[in-house]
Amino acid sequence: MTSDVERWLQRRGVSVGDVAEIVYSLQLPYNSALTLQECEESVLAVMTKREVQYVLYTGIALDELAERKLLPEPLQAIMEADESLYGVDETLALGITNVYGMIGLTSFGYLDKVKPGIIRKLNEKGKHVHVFLDDLVAGLAAAASARIAHQDPKANLYELPGFS
Numbered sequence: 654m655t656s657d658v659e660r661w662l663q664r665r666g667v668s669v670g671d672v673a674e675i676v677y678s679l680q681l682p683y684n685s686a687l688t689l690q691e692c693e694e695s696v697l698a699v700m701t702k703r704e705v706q707y708v709l710y711t712g713i714a715l716d717e718l719a720e721r722k723l724l725p726e727p728l729q730a731i732m733e734a735d736e737s738l739y740g741v742d743e744t745l746a747l748g749i750t751n752v753y754g755m756i757g758l759t760s761f762g763y764l765d766k767v768k769p770g771i772i773r774k775l776n777e778k779g780k781h782v783h784v785f786l787d788d789l790v791a792g793l794a795a796a797a798s799a800r801i802a803h804q805d806p807k808a809n810l811y812e813l814p815g816f817s
């Protein structure tokens with residue numbers, strides 16, 4: 654069954670599979686037996702957490718309000734310009750990543766820099782405002798990836814991308 658939060662993501666052009674692909678690319682170097690299916694399950698498991706859902710709803714709602722030009726100034730102008738110094742988008746998304754601690758944090762930083770897959774697509778300037786969504790997806794992927802790492806008894810957590 655599709656959850657409310659999954660529907661919110663779909664409405665903004667992001668599928669669980671899109672996020673799972675990023676998780677897969679993060680974790681495959683450390684677990685060659687990993688499947689895309691396991692990554693999807695991990696993304697869905699992270700999305701069952703209430704604090705994660707609240708972060709997703711909040712960020713997506715702000716993107717949608719900005720798109721409809723319904724935010725008060727100066728917030729509307731800041732969101733339309735996707736001001737690099739705004740930073741609240743990253744701060745909010747860390748609320749997802751922090752669910753799995755330091756490992757998620759370092760992966761988040763890595764994804765924010767490299768912008769793989771759907772994250773890059775969301776970051777491209779278009780008719781939609783995705784100030785929050787690119788970071789939310791990075792936060793979600795980082796958390797789902799950390800969740801897999803924590804479950805692997807052989808994993809050397811300090812070898813995860815960005816942890817150096």
Ligand code: MG
Binds near residue numbers: 742743783785786787
């Ligand atoms: Mg952003």
